[in-house]
Amino acid sequence: MSVFTKVSLEEASQWVKRCYSIGKVVNLRGIESGIENTNFFLDTDHGTFVLTLFEKLTASELPFYLNLMAHLSSHGVPVPTPIKNLENRFLGDLNGKPAAIVSCIPGAPSTTPTSDQVRLVGEQLAHMHLAGQSFEGHLENLRGRAWWTKAADEIYTFLDERDADLLRTEIAYQAEFVDDAIPKGPIHADLFRDNVLFDDSRVGGFIDLYFACTDAWVYDVAITANDWCIRGDGVLDAGKLQSLLGGYASVRQFLPVEKKVWPIMLRAGALRFWVSRLYDLHLPRPGELTHAHDPNLLKCILQNHRANLQIFPE
Amino acid sequence: MSVFTKVSLEEASQWVKRCYSIGKVVNLRGIESGIENTNFFLDTDHGTFVLTLFEKLTASELPFYLNLMAHLSSHGVPVPTPIKNLENRFLGDLNGKPAAIVSCIPGAPSTTPTSDQVRLVGEQLAHMHLAGQSFEGHLENLRGRAWWTKAADEIYTFLDERDADLLRTEIAYQAEFVDDAIPKGPIHADLFRDNVLFDDSRVGGFIDLYFACTDAWVYDVAITANDWCIRGDGVLDAGKLQSLLGGYASVRQFLPVEKKVWPIMLRAGALRFWVSRLYDLHLPRPGELTHAHDPNLLKCILQNHRANLQIFPE
Numbered sequence: 099m100s101v102f103t104k105v106s107l108e109e110a111s112q113w114v115k116r117c118y119s120i121g122k123v124v125n126l127r128g129i130e131s132g133i134e135n136t137n138f139f140l141d142t143d144h145g146t147f148v149l150t151l152f153e154k155l156t157a158s159e160l161p162f163y164l165n166l167m168a169h170l171s172s173h174g175v176p177v178p179t180p181i182k183n184l185e186n187r188f189l190g191d192l193n194g195k196p197a198a199i200v201s202c203i204p205g206a207p208s209t210t211p212t213s214d215q216v217r218l219v220g221e222q223l224a225h226m227h228l229a230g231q232s233f234e235g236h237l238e239n240l241r242g243r244a245w246w247t248k249a250a251d252e253i254y255t256f257l258d259e260r261d262a263d264l265l266r267t268e269i270a271y272q273a274e275f276v277d278d279a280i281p282k283g284p285i286h287a288d289l290f291r292d293n294v295l296f297d298d299s300r301v302g303g304f305i306d307l308y309f310a311c312t313d314a315w316v317y318d319v320a321i322t323a324n325d326w327c328i329r330g331d332g333v334l335d336a337g338k339l340q341s342l343l344g345g346y347a348s349v350r351q352f353l354p355v356e357k358k359v360w361p362i363m364l365r366a367g368a369l370r371f372w373v374s375r376l377y378d379l380h381l382p383r384p385g386e387l388t389h390a391h392d393p394n395l396l397k398c399i400l401q402n403h404r405a406n407l408q409i410f411p412e
Numbered sequence: 413m414s415v416f417t418k419v420s421l422e423e424a425s426q427w428v429k430r431c432y433s434i435g436k437v438v439n440l441r442g443i444e445s446g447i448e449n450t451n452f453f454l455d456t457d458h459g460t461f462v463l464t465l466f467e468k469l470t471a472s473e474l475p476f477y478l479n480l481m482a483h484l485s486s487h488g489v490p491v492p493t494p495i496k497n498l499e500n501r502f503l504g505d506l507n508g509k510p511a512a513i514v515s516c517i518p519g520a521p522s523t524t525p526t527s528d529q530v531r532l533v534g535e536q537l538a539h540m541h542l543a544g545q546s547f548e549g550h551l552e553n554l555r556g557r558a559w560w561t562k563a564a565d566e567i568y569t570f571l572d573e574r575d576a577d578l579l580r581t582e583i584a585y586q587a588e589f590v591d592d593a594i595p596k597g598p599i600h601a602d603l604f605r606d607n608v609l610f611d612d613s614r615v616g617g618f619i620d621l622y623f624a625c626t627d628a629w630v631y632d633v634a635i636t637a638n639d640w641c642i643r644g645d646g647v648l649d650a651g652k653l654q655s656l657l658g659g660y661a662s663v664r665q666f667l668p669v670e671k672k673v674w675p676i677m678l679r680a681g682a683l684r685f686w687v688s689r690l691y692d693l694h695l696p697r698p699g700e701l702t703h704a705h706d707p708n709l710l711k712c713i714l715q716n717h718r719a720n721l722q723i724f725p726e
């Protein structure tokens with residue numbers, strides 16, 4: 099589970115009463131998912147919110163994420179809205195950790211999404227990219243090339259020769275790629291199925307923006323495709339992909355340069371998550387119960403993308 | 413009805429598609445209430461919003477209201493949230509009028525509120541005042557002393573001698589009052605029953621903040637009491653008043669100076685709305701179908717407050 103820092107109902111009540119305008123706290127429920135932070139559902143007599151204590155991100159790193167969420171919310175993009183405290187700040191301090199309260203997104207994830215749902219995710223992702231254009235914050239992708247190159251160096255020792263070779267050659271391949279001409283902006287960078295909540299037939303919201311960064315829009319689409327449009331054997335489902343890209347393009351058309359780099363972006367997305375899953379498996383952080391995902395599906399996706407050039411479908 | 417400027421579904425669709433990140437417009441429904449602006453419910457495939465075309469307020473006056481709504485929303489106070497367009501602005505231009513889209517508040521007004529509902533309104537009003545403390549905008553009360561003095565000069569001719577005398581003596585009484593020591597900040601200034609929506613047992617939100625201004629908090633409470641806690645004969649209901657003030661004080665305690673000026677504030681609130689209703693009745697603006705309210709209840713409230721000193725109840 100993922101409640102690393104304990105908070106009592108009394109502590110939360112006093113803190114909210116002193117610092118916020120969201121009513122009286124009536125209940126506090128630990129959230130068992132999530133890897134990086136401590137999360138609670140916080141029920142007040144005005145509604146349900148999410149209380150997050152940041153375990154590793156520091157108060158100086160957090161403004162990018164919270165300001166981005168506030169920016170996107172103010173544009174009507176359904177992401178958790180950070181709530182300001184009486185000092186007009188998103189971040190406070192609770193039990194020694196930076197802490198924030200955000201709105202609670204309605205709905206539940208769809209583990210077996212329909213084509214309609216995949217299309218909606220594509221539309222909403224394009225809206226998120228367009229709304230993010232006017233966001234002034236900037237954060238380099240902390241899980242980009244420099245990161246995966248460094249992380250891989252710690253992983254090779256755990257891999258057999260074939261996997262080590264695959265990792266090494268893909269990292270070398272991606273290092274050759276120069277992407278200056280691709281449109282960039284704030285991206286979610288982790289839009290897997292568990293980070294989208296559906297509320298009836300709508301996207302209730304995109305959650306967990308704590309991997310968000312400034313990077314290529316089409317890379318964000320590729321990461322999304324690698325989860326939403328992948329069959330069990332690691333091969334892209336052409337129909338689902340058409341739904342995702344069609345939904346996206348109905349809001350924002352892809353540029354020729356984005357179509358051109360599509361196969362590289364798919365491989366980069368698969369690489370980034372293969373590396374992080376290998377890392378979490380072989381080098382779990384002490385004292386933390388991470389929900390380690392099996393790295394093999396991501397390896398399989400990467401292999402398929404390498405074996406079959408993924409031309410952008412027209 | 414109050415759709416002064418026509419907007420077609422096609423015009424709204426194109427405008428939203430070009431300027432916003434809130435999905436595709438599927439329906440547009442004129443809202444028949446409201447006096448000052450043209451309002452529509454705007455349904456997109458992402459949800460329902462409210463589209464407002466400002467008929468008299470100009471683009472230079474509107475930022476106070478829209479920024480205040482955004483500020484309060486960001487603090488979790490349930491008021492309509494203005495949606496930013498792709499230029500990162502709350503205000504756009506539609507069919508020649510300044511136009512904004514705000515979130516749609518759930519719920520419906522309560523014309524015969526229970527004591528519990530009155531208490532909730534008091535709590536929420538105190539939260540609104542506290543959250544507004546950190547708002548940087550400032551707008552003098554455009555319906556304050558200068559306004560009612562000037563408006564009254566146009567009204568006297570329509571009144572019989574007793575009413576004219578009542579109006580004249582109350583304006584003179586209020587002019588004597590110096591209120592520098594009373595806590596001030598952004599106030600709603602028009603929190604009548606039709607401007608609070610209840611959603612199940614909660615306050616869904618405060619709406620219509622277009623009379624908001626910087627003025628005394630306790631004056632806002634008095635305006636609210638004059639509608640929520642008044643019996644049909646214009647006399648304050650002691651139980652309802654206890655609910656309102658108790659709810660408010662559970663979030664923010666009244667200062668001695670606020671209790672001291674309470675009877676003056678009640679009279680000022682009654683005067684302000686008596687004058688505006690007399691004005692709307694006798695001097696309706698040409699070409700507008702205002703929903704003229706009967707001024708007599710407000711006169712009756714004012715008379716009662718003058719006849720019976722309204723000591724702040726302990």
